[in-house]
Amino acid sequence: MPSANGHHPAFSLVRAVPIEALNLTVEEYRHDRTGARHYHLAADDDQNVFLVGLRTVPEDSTGVAHILEHTVLCGSERYPVRDPFFMMIRRSLNTFMNAFTSSDWTAYPFASCNEKDFYNLLDVYLDATFFSRIDELDFRQEGHRVEFEQWDDPSTPLTFKGVVFNEMKGAMSDPTSVLWQTLSRELFPDTTYHHNSGGDPEKIPDLTYEQMVAFYKRFYHPSNAVFMTFGNQPVERLQREFEEKALSRFEEIEPDSAVPLQPVFAGPKRVEDVYPLDDEDTAGKTHINVGWMLGESADLDKRLEAQLLEGVLLENSASPLLRALETTDLGAAPSAVLGLEDSQRQMVFVAGLEGSESERAEDVEKLILDTLTEVAEKGVDPDMVESVLHQLELEQREITGDGFPYGLHLIVQALPAAIHDSDPINLLDLEPALERLRARAADPQFIPNLVRRLLLDNPHRVRLTLKPDTELSARQQAEEQARLEAMKATLSEEEKQAIVDRAKALADRQAEEGDISILPTVTREDIPEDIDIPQPVQFVHQPSSQRWYDRSTNGLCYLQLALDLPPLDREELELLPVYTGLLTELGAGDRDYLAMAEAVAAKTGGFSASASIRAGIEDIHTTSGYWLMSGKALVRNADAMVDLFHQHLEAARFDETDRIRDLVSQMRFGVEQGVAGRGHVHAMTLASAGMSARAALRHQTGGVAAVRRIKAMDEGLEAATARRELAERLARLHEKIKGGFRHYNVVTEQRHFSELAQALRPHMRQGQADEAFALGRHVEQIREAWVGNLAVNYCAKAHPAVAPKHPDAAALAVLGGFMRNGFLHTAIREKGGAYGGGAGYDAESGSFRFFSYRDPRLGETLADFDRAVDWVVDTAHEDRTVDEAIFGVIAAIDKPGSPAGEARKAFVDALHHRSPADLREMRARVLDVSQDDLKRVAETYLRPEGASVGVLAGPSREKDLEELGLRIERI
Numbered sequence: 001m002p003s004a005n006g007h008h009p010a011f012s013l014v015r016a017v018p019i020e021a022l023n024l025t026v027e028e029y030r031h032d033r034t035g036a037r038h039y040h041l042a043a044d045d046d047q048n049v050f051l052v053g054l055r056t057v058p059e060d061s062t063g064v065a066h067i068l069e070h071t072v073l074c075g076s077e078r079y080p081v082r083d084p085f086f087m088m089i090r091r092s093l094n095t096f097m098n099a100f101t102s103s104d105w106t107a108y109p110f111a112s113c114n115e116k117d118f119y120n121l122l123d124v125y126l127d128a129t130f131f132s133r134i135d136e137l138d139f140r141q142e143g144h145r146v147e148f149e150q151w152d153d154p155s156t157p158l159t160f161k162g163v164v165f166n167e168m169k170g171a172m173s174d175p176t177s178v179l180w181q182t183l184s185r186e187l188f189p190d191t192t193y194h195h196n197s198g199g200d201p202e203k204i205p206d207l208t209y210e211q212m213v214a215f216y217k218r219f220y221h222p223s224n225a226v227f228m229t230f231g232n233q234p235v236e237r238l239q240r241e242f243e244e245k246a247l248s249r250f251e252e253i254e255p256d257s258a259v260p261l262q263p264v265f266a267g268p269k270r271v272e273d274v275y276p277l278d279d280e281d282t283a284g285k286t287h288i289n290v291g292w293m294l295g296e297s298a299d300l301d302k303r304l305e306a307q308l309l310e311g312v313l314l315e316n317s318a319s320p321l322l323r324a325l326e327t328t329d330l331g332a333a334p335s336a337v338l339g340l341e342d343s344q345r346q347m348v349f350v351a352g353l354e355g356s357e358s359e360r361a362e363d364v365e366k367l368i369l370d371t372l373t374e375v376a377e378k379g380v381d382p383d384m385v386e387s388v389l390h391q392l393e394l395e396q397r398e399i400t401g402d403g404f405p406y407g408l409h410l411i412v413q414a415l416p417a418a419i420h421d422s423d424p425i426n427l428l429d430l431e432p433a434l435e436r437l438r439a440r441a442a443d444p445q446f447i448p449n450l451v452r453r454l455l456l457d458n459p460h461r462v463r464l465t466l467k468p469d470t471e472l473s474a475r476q477q478a479e480e481q482a483r484l485e486a487m488k489a490t491l492s493e494e495e496k497q498a499i500v501d502r503a504k505a506l507a508d509r510q511a512e513e514g515d516i517s518i519l520p521t522v523t524r525e526d527i528p529e530d531i532d533i534p535q536p537v538q539f540v541h542q543p544s545s546q547r548w549y550d551r552s553t554n555g556l557c558y559l560q561l562a563l564d565l566p567p568l569d570r571e572e573l574e575l576l577p578v579y580t581g582l583l584t585e586l587g588a589g590d591r592d593y594l595a596m597a598e599a600v601a602a603k604t605g606g607f608s609a610s611a612s613i614r615a616g617i618e619d620i621h622t623t624s625g626y627w628l629m630s631g632k633a634l635v636r637n638a639d640a641m642v643d644l645f646h647q648h649l650e651a652a653r654f655d656e657t658d659r660i661r662d663l664v665s666q667m668r669f670g671v672e673q674g675v676a677g678r679g680h681v682h683a684m685t686l687a688s689a690g691m692s693a694r695a696a697l698r699h700q701t702g703g704v705a706a707v708r709r710i711k712a713m714d715e716g717l718e719a720a721t722a723r724r725e726l727a728e729r730l731a732r733l734h735e736k737i738k739g740g741f742r743h744y745n746v747v748t749e750q751r752h753f754s755e756l757a758q759a760l761r762p763h764m765r766q767g768q769a770d771e772a773f774a775l776g777r778h779v780e781q782i783r784e785a786w787v788g789n790l791a792v793n794y795c796a797k798a799h800p801a802v803a804p805k806h807p808d809a810a811a812l813a814v815l816g817g818f819m820r821n822g823f824l825h826t827a828i829r830e831k832g833g834a835y836g837g838g839a840g841y842d843a844e845s846g847s848f849r850f851f852s853y854r855d856p857r858l859g860e861t862l863a864d865f866d867r868a869v870d871w872v873v874d875t876a877h878e879d880r881t882v883d884e885a886i887f888g889v890i891a892a893i894d895k896p897g898s899p900a901g902e903a904r905k906a907f908v909d910a911l912h913h914r915s916p917a918d919l920r921e922m923r924a925r926v927l928d929v930s931q932d933d934l935k936r937v938a939e940t941y942l943r944p945e946g947a948s949v950g951v952l953a954g955p956s957r958e959k960d961l962e963e964l965g966l967r968i969e970r971i
Contacts, residue, residue: 008239010247011038019429021396022410023554026425027235031242034222035252038239039424041230041410047095047896048118048231049407050238051109052129055257055419056101056219057192062207063199064215066101067143067164071212072220073099073108074138077131079124081514082138083830088124090821090884091521093117093891096405103184103197103344104259105419106219109412111405113896118233119241120520126245129225134216137509139209140502141830146205146487151503154496158484160205161856166792167835168199170854173473173791173954174676175287175354176336178275179466183291183337183350186271186462191262193344202476205483222247224255226418230407259345259420262293268461272358276476277468278789278955287466288364289335289352292458297342298422304392304430304437306347309450310340311388312380313372314351316597317585320380321351323594324371326662330364331356332714333666336673343416349455352464354669361465369456376451385441387602389434394605394634396430397554401898473791477956510830524883524927531894531923533916534903539753545743545766547910549903550750556605557748557756558632558900559645562911563740565611565625565773572733574709577701579733580609580627582663589651593659596647603640605632607648613775614912615694618805620846623694624912625773627737630904635752642759649738654731657723664726668714671707675971679794679952680836680853682786686950687798688845690782693775695845704786704952704971741767745907747900782948785961788971792834794952795861797850801941804843805918810925811933812848812941815872816840818885818934819850823871827864828852834861839868848941858960862949872938882931889926893919 007013007029014028024043031038056065073085081087089097096111108125112118144162148154171177181196188194196203229238277285295302313321325334332355341348351368400409414424426433440446491499536547568576584600584607587593600606609629616622629649633641654660675682682704689699699705717723742765746756782798802808820838828837834855841848850865897905909915952971953961961968 006236008236010243011239017425034250036222036225038227040235045231047113048233049111051107051228051411053105053107053226053415054224056106057257058195058197061196061200061203063204066198069099069101069106070142071138072132073128075133076127078127081516093522095895117522130246136209137506144204147503158488161833165204166833166856167854169201170792175275176673179287179337182273183464187293188262222250223253224257228411265460267459270463272465274467274469276473278473282468284355285468286356286358287354288356288361289464290368291350291462293460294347297347298417298420300426300433304433306340314339316601318594318597320375321371330360333669345420358465358467365463372451372455376448379444379448399554402901534906547745549747551747551899551903553748557635557638560745561629562626562743567771576611579730583609587653588647603637607631615844618803620692620803621777623775638756639759646763654727657727661717661723664714668710680851683794683796683950683952684849684851687796687948688847690780690948691845691847693778696778747903783966785951785966786969786971790954793855795852796950797865798847798948799942801848803846808937811929811937812841813889814885814929815934817888819868823868832857866944869938869942873935893923
């Protein structure tokens with residue numbers, strides 16, 4: 001286990017704490033001159049992570065912390081170029097680069113496996129954080145500005161623009177976001193959590209540039225900062241960089257940024273509010289939640305008590321409060337805002353329902369309080385408490401890292417305690433506290449007393465009824481319009497000209513290239529020659545249908561089963577995602593779903609099912625299909641996991657029709673809530689749906705078409721006969737699938753192979769593979785817009801291209817980043833005001849796709865996609881810009897996942913006939929891509945007349961969509 005090593009003389013070592021469960025040592029340091037804190041997680045891992053976090057405490061909802069987070073990264077003292085953050089994305093082999101704004105902190109993290117790249121990024125991040133230029137033009141671009149619709153024509157109407165302005169318009173069209181912001185506002189009337197730290201679109205235009213600068217000067221100081229690092233870099237070198245590049249220029253101050261405690265209410269509050277719904281049908285669209293303020297998150301014992309209580313009440317469908325919320329007729333599904341929020345100074349616990357009516361608010365509150373009273377009076381089964389403690393242990397031990405670097409996961413877990421001047425090491429080293437909790441929880445009265453103390457006897461409670469308002473969106477638009485019209489009416493000719501001049505100054509700045517050679521960069525020489533792809537291990541008695549991977553899993557084992565999919569008709573294919581979503585939530589054998597949920601939670605980390613249907617690597621019109629089931633457990637529970645796993649497979653119960661109905665409702669609300677956050681993915685899925693039968697199926701079963709279908713399915717399940725019919729269809733599909741040929745995948749440390757093999761042996765049946773799964777051929781051009789409850793737009797275009805094995809796939813993969821870097825980022829985000837935009841090659845549909853995210857524009861964005869093609873073909877480009885695009889593709893290919901995740905991916909790739917040699921061949925081709933290749937594939941495949949178009953938008957844009965010649969569907 002790594003241990004404390006030499007540190008820089010500017011820092012004092014406070015302590016070094018080995019954490020055996022995580023196989024690392026946490027070293028805590030204090031910078032003597034400024035008081036800045038540094039926590040280094042010393043681990044034998046070459047994916048090094050850096051984060052600097054600052055306590056940022058907004059006093060209004062203008063989004064000052066969020067807009068500052070964007071603006072800080074737009075140029076600094078030693079890197080006075082426009083947008084070094086996005087410039088560095090393309091000059092880097094990073095595995096993660098971003099910035100976060102939370103309710104009371106802002107953080108700037110990155111990760112890289114390349115040492116040179118890590119220190120390049122560290123250099124830029126330190127300068128940006130502590131010596132940002134904070135240019136007013138960047139504030140106007142990233143935050144908000146007023147311009148004429150035609151920027152140089154004062155006779156046209158005024159309009160608000162800005163990246164954060166449009167981002168938050170999109171965010172606050174999501175009922176879940178409105179729900180959380182409103183609940184926070186009511187629970188914390190006197191502290192910073194009262195405000196929307198991301199920014200309320202109505203308040204964002206109130207923020208002045210001077211106010212933002214003052215916020216920066218107040219909070220962006222080392223005395224208000226915490227540095228957190230993870231990996232195998234020497235701490236002395238890290239601290240030398242901190243000292244020489246930033247800290248030596250500061251003296252200690254008193255940051256005066258502490259978040260005060262919210263005074264406790266004398267008694268519960270009841271609040272009604274509204275959210276925008278662009279749909280005349282408001283039936284069953286009300287959210288009813290009850291929220292409590294709890295104790296301080298920095299107190300580890302109190303935090304674990306709250307986590308234990310959350311688990312006992314809400315862990316699974318057998319938990320008393322979740323069971324009550326899932327089975328009641330007072331609403332359609334448990335709320336998306338549910339459980340414990342423990343990242344703020346004072347924790348919050350929330351329970352509630354969505355899909356309800358406002359007149360049921362009192363009954364919903366009574367249901368919640370009655371359920372809690374029953375727990376307080378009768379207690380809970382000790383096995384349930386033990387099950388939750390088991391889940392906490394499993395979460396502590398699991399090495400994650402798929403999509404989010406493991407080191408960053410640990411850092412973010414510990415960050416809130418560090419931000420609030422508490423002990424983040426406690427939050428990482430849970431085992432001693434878990435043992436204390438286990439001892440206290442052995443008392444049968446522990447949970448009842450906890451329910452009384454934290455919830456029933458806690459007067460700091462808010463019942464929120466959030467109702468749909470079909471006129472709110474139009475009212476907000478009208479108020480914004482009236483504000484702009486009133487503003488314009490007062491403008492003198494000189495002021496109008498000043499707006500035009502500022503718009504031109506911003507456009508000129510956006511057109512600047514600047515001397516980006518001053519930014520550090522990696523080169524082709526820094527790219528590793530090869531990549532590490534997990535290989536299965538051969539061992540005695542291993543059938544050919546099994547793959548065994550020896551991976552460092554820290555005491556966990558992972559099991560996957562793949563069954564060859566049989567031929568399925570259209571109805572069965574459309575039912576497949578519902579079937580996979582609910583199979584592991586049902587009972588099995590002699591256990592009903594409640595007993596099964598208890599058994600699974602007590603011995604495993606849970607099970608999931610999915611379908612894996614992929615296009616052929618050489619021909620996208622051929623497909624291969626598998627049904628997958630996955631599970632994980634601590635190795636000591638391997639036998640129980642294997643048994644429970646196969647009970648789901650062999651003896652799933654489809655007689656629980658009321659349970660099926662509840663699960664369909666939950667799925668429906670989940671996918672509906674997710675449309676705004678995944679709008680760009682839905683738009684691209686729609687645009688590429690005509691490329692192949694596989695692409696069409698992706699839209700039908702995972703796109704907005706699926707959202708509409710499950711909504712109709714849910715509404716059709718009122719009658720008992722309809723529920724029985726659905727249950728019978730699901731049972732027939734299960735029988736058809738479960739007999740398929742079996743492929744097993746086991747991932748754990750090799751020393752545990754024998755016990756896993758013994759546990760699996762009784763279940764070894766090969767199954768059969770009679771007829772191969774296939775989808776046939778489907779090609780059409782799409783020009784569609786789907787209209788839903790959205791305040792901003794999501795635009796996509798798709799061009800038919802090539803299969804993954806085709807030699808041109810590599811150039812198309814590089815072309816996406818090349819277009820984003822050189823054209824689309826400026827056109828879509830900086831000038832267009834969308835939160836994001838880009839392009840990329842999609843192997844599954846064999847297409848090249850453009851997209852925009854949270855976009856105020858429609859036709860102009862679609863035109864910009866075509867202009868990007870002209871830009872590639874007609875411009876002479878520097879060779880370095882091709883290299884930068886190549887770096888992005890290589891970084892994505894080489895990006896490490898979790899030890900288990902990489903093995904699971906290798907297993908699924910092998911099923912679909914994608915070998916390590918194929919990946920290495922693609923990687924080699926990417927490295928060989930030239931500027932001529934990019935021009936050639938752009939001309940060959942990206943002809944405007946061949947493009948398909950997919951758009952998601954709100955009802956107010958229907959006329960614009962019709963003018964674009966798009967067929968309109970409703971989500």
